Amino acid sequence: MKGLIVSNGSIRDYKRLGDAIDYVNFIICADGGLEHLIKIDIVPDLVIGDLDSISPDGLKYLEDKEIPLEKFPSIKDKTDTELAMEYLIGRGFTEIVFMGVTGSRQDHSMANIFLLGTLLDRGIKGRIIDDNNIIQIVDDYLELSPSKGHYVSLIPLSEKGIKVSLKGFFYNLDMKTIGFASTFGISNEIIEDMGSIQIHSGKALVFISKD
Numbered sequence: 001m002k003g004l005i006v007s008n009g010s011i012r013d014y015k016r017l018g019d020a021i022d023y024v025n026f027i028i029c030a031d032g033g034l035e036h037l038i039k040i041d042i043v044p045d046l047v048i049g050d051l052d053s054i055s056p057d058g059l060k061y062l063e064d065k066e067i068p069l070e071k072f073p074s075i076k077d078k079t080d081t082e083l084a085m086e087y088l089i090g091r092g093f094t095e096i097v098f099m100g101v102t103g104s105r106q107d108h109s110m111a112n113i114f115l116l117g118t119l120l121d122r123g124i125k126g127r128i129i130d131d132n133n134i135i136q137i138v139d140d141y142l143e144l145s146p147s148k149g150h151y152v153s154l155i156p157l158s159e160k161g162i163k164v165s166l167k168g169f170f171y172n173l174d175m176k177t178i179g180f181a182s183t184f185g186i187s188n189e190i191i192e193d194m195g196s197i198q199i200h201s202g203k204a205l206v207f208i209s210k211d
Contacts, residue, residue: 002023002024003097004021004027004097005029005099006028006029007081007084007101008100010104010131011130014036014039014040028047029046030048030083031047031051032049035055038058043067044067046070048070048080081101081108085098116137120139133209134209135206137205138197139199139204140199141196142197142206143194145190146190146191146194147190151189151209153185153188153207156204162177162203163201164200165196165200168191168194169189175200
């Protein structure tokens with residue numbers, strides 16, 4: 001099963017949100033993420049959170065549409081996005097897409113990116129999609145189709161860096177070690193019909209980005 005978490009961060013490209021909605025089986029709004037769905041008149045399957053970032057009109061929409069709600073206190077140990085993720089994990093979802101989890105609050109953006117590591121450790125596929133990026137954490141193998149105007153970047157997460165092979169890219173690599181905090185893996189491009197990333201050791205953030 002595939003789940004979509006919509007949070008209260010930045011979403012400008014509502015077509016991209018609509019595409020994600022069409023891809024999944026279940027939509028859960030982390031608190032004010034409901035405001036994004038109201039703009040495209042989509043009713044989620046669940047709203048979860050403390051309701052501190054939902055407008056009065058949003059609360060009326062929630063009530064009028066009889067949307068299921070799991071309310072939490074405002075003083076809590078986890079963000080609404082993490083609570084939404086745990087809900088889906090607990091119900092056996094095998095893939096989780098996040099939208100509205102990046103924006104001006106870099107602390108929230110970074111914390112949400114690292115939630116992908118929690119999913120990876122549990123064998124669940126996870127991706128963050130925003131207006132300019134698709135973000136994943138990879139520790140084995142990933143194939144990517146080329147997309148005009150998009151760059152692929154690898155950022156090592158492991159303290160010892162990563163050992164990686166790339167095929168189908170402008171800069172191919174063969175068992176190359178990229179150290180932690182290195183920018184060596186930034187802004188590559190797929191130039192063949194398919195690009196492959198093989199992580200031989202370590203974990204890396206993989207960004208598919210456009211300007």
